[in-house]
Amino acid sequence: MSIQKPKGTQDLLPGEIEKWQYVESKARELCQRFNYREIRTPVFEHTELFQRGVGETTDIVEKEMYTFLDKGDRSISLRPEGTAGVVRSYVENKLYGEPDVSKLYYVGPMFRYEQPQSGRYRQFHQFGIEAIGSVDPSLDAEVIALGYTFYREIGIKDVTVEINSVGNPSVRAAYREHIQQFFAPVKDQLCKDCQSRYERNPMRILDCKIDQKYCEGAPTIVEHLDEECRTHFARVQQYLTALGVPFRLNPRLVRGLDYYTHTAFEYKAAGIGAIDTIGGGGRYNGLVGQIGGQDQPGVGLALGMERILLVLQAQGADIPAEKPLDVYLIGLGEAAETRIVGLLHELRLEGLTAEKDYQSRKLKAQMKSADRYKAAYVGILGDNELEKGEIAVKALATGEQETLSLSEFARTLAARQRG
RNA sequence: GCGGUCGUGGCGAAGGGGUUAACGCACUGGUCUGUGGCUCCAGCAUUCGUGGGUUCAAGUCCCAUCGAUCGCCCCA
Structure with a gap:
């Protein structure tokens, strides 16, 4: 039999590639208006970067990474997401030495070893931005607004923005205990997945489709925010309103990466089957320090190119086709x-x-x-x-x-x- | 990692044990010695994802494997 492409990968052929070029060119143009500049980092990095950056206990690092030893016995991983590499580059190239906030964007392939389904591939593509060097909540709002504007400008209708605050590490540790206490009495009645979530990531139980009945009255993280976190979150919302970005508070929004602090958000749209998240992001104060740099706060987002294209197609948006011959x-x-x-x-x-x-x-x-x-x-x-x-x-x-x-x-x- | 469905020409698709594998689209040639989009005619799968098994006989039944697709977990 002839050789086939690896599972979960795709060939983008003429006829299809024009759509990608259209979406990518819109992304670049938008970033220019918002004053974000392109950065290209390697598609593979030392495995340790993702272990430290994304988090040892995340699904991504635990079971989804393409990891291998190179000929020098170094453990290398294909990047499962974009932020860690950008932050590594920021640190390695000492961009923190520059006077202004580093506003960067990237477009490129990411890799996760998962079972493919609608809107999920092993090699997929993200358009993302990172703004490093400021805790200003207006920057959180700008990042969210950029993503929202992007969807609007390429013609996606009915995008929902959900936001939450996941606090800081100490707030989160305290909240974790609260939620475990809340679910402790019904722990044995929870579904199999939630029983393991109870230990690993109890906040996720709130997201479960099966156990909603046990979630009523559960404590939300927002109720447990400290003064600083609460103020930041409130300011982000004020700025979003000022920017005209409609949003919905989702106290149960939890993201799958460990590095988020304060603001977490997701963009949702229908049209990809069971999946509705088309992009997401958040603030990551502490990540830069964790990766070994002089600590700098940051905030960023990542949008899934495949999902954008699936939604555009589901909505019947007309995307420029190939040019005719003269x-x-x-x-x-x-x-x-x-x-x-x-x-x-x-x-x-x-x-x-x-x-x-x-x-x-x-x-x-x-x-x-x-x-x-x-x-x-x-x-x-x-x-x-x-x-x-x-x-x-x-x-x-x-x-x-x-x-x-x-x-x-x-x-x-x-x-x-x-x- | 687990589960459902599916794998027949370039594409879509019939055939569900019995001699030459429908049909449609596309393509190529002709109808029209140098002019497209319409009509009509002709051509176009030694072979049904791969490997093994059952049978006198297997796209058709069984097993395995690979892949596609959808879903679970989780996310882009």
């Missing part, structure tokens, strides 16, 4: 075919999109081909035209045909197509 050239006979090659190049140098046949097909087949390419013009050159120094030019849309002189052919069509 000119298709047909040469009849050896002399004409030779001349066609030069003419084709002239057209291309003039900036037009031009093509010819490479399969020695009949005139009729070449016409069909031009039609498939949606060519605006077909140039037909035969012996009789060649003798007169002319070329027959047919406009496919109208069927009208004219004769142009070979010397001004390229310039004439270029002028028309540019206009």
Whole structure:
């Protein structure tokens, strides 16, 4: 059997790739307006970076990483998310030495070893931003607003923004105990998953679809925030309102990465089957220090490209397709075919999109081909035209045909197509 | 890691033990000695994901395996 692509990966072929290019170009353009600059970091890093950054006990690190030993016996992992690498680079390149907040964005592949399903792949792509160097809640709000604006501008409808505060480490430790106490009496009635969540990540029980009945009246983390956390969260909400970003408080929102502090948020939209999260992020004060830098607070987000495209498709959004051809050239006979090659190049140098046949097909087949390419013009050159120094030019849309002189052919069509 | 469904030409899809594997789309050629989109005609799978088994006989039944897809966990 022939070789197939690895499970959970995809080939993005012409026809599909245009959609990616559209979404990516919108992302870059938006980042420029918000003054975020691109950063490209390796797709693999030392495994330790993710263990320290993402967190030893997270699902991502525990069971989803592509980890291997390289020839120097170093443990290497394909990046499962973007933040750790960006923060590592921030530290390694001493970007904290710069006077302003570092506002960075990235677009690229991430890797997680999971069973694929709708909207989930082993190699998937994220567009993300990171703003490092400030605790200002207006920065949290800006990050959330950028994501929201992005969805709006590429044409996704009905995006919901959910926010929560997950406090700081000491708030969270205290809250964890509260919630364990709350569920302790019903612990044995909880579903199998929640029984393990009880130890590992009790906040997740609140998210469970099966055990909702036991969740009523459960303490929320928001009720347990200390003064500093509460103030920060309130300010973020004020700024979001000022920015015109509608949001919903979700006291049960918990993210799967350990590094979040204070603000956590997710974007949701329907259209990907069982999955509705299309992006998320939060603040990560403490992560930079954990990775070994002089401590700096940060906030960021990551949006799933595949999920964006799935939602766009589900909503029937029209995404720019491939561009039609300006000119298709047909040469009849050896002399004409030779001349066609030069003419084709002239057209291309003039900036037009031009093509010819490479399969020695009949005139009729070449016409069909031009039609498939949606060519605006077909140039037909035969012996009789060649003798007169002319070329027959047919406009496919109208069927009208004219004769142009070979010397001004390229310039004439270029002028028309540019206009 | 676990569970459901599915794997037949470039694509969509019939066939559910019996001699030559429907049909549609696309494609190629002809109808039209140098002009596309329409019509009509012709051509286009020594073979049904892979491996093994049952049988006189296997796309068709059984097992395994790989893959796709959807779901669980978790998330993008």
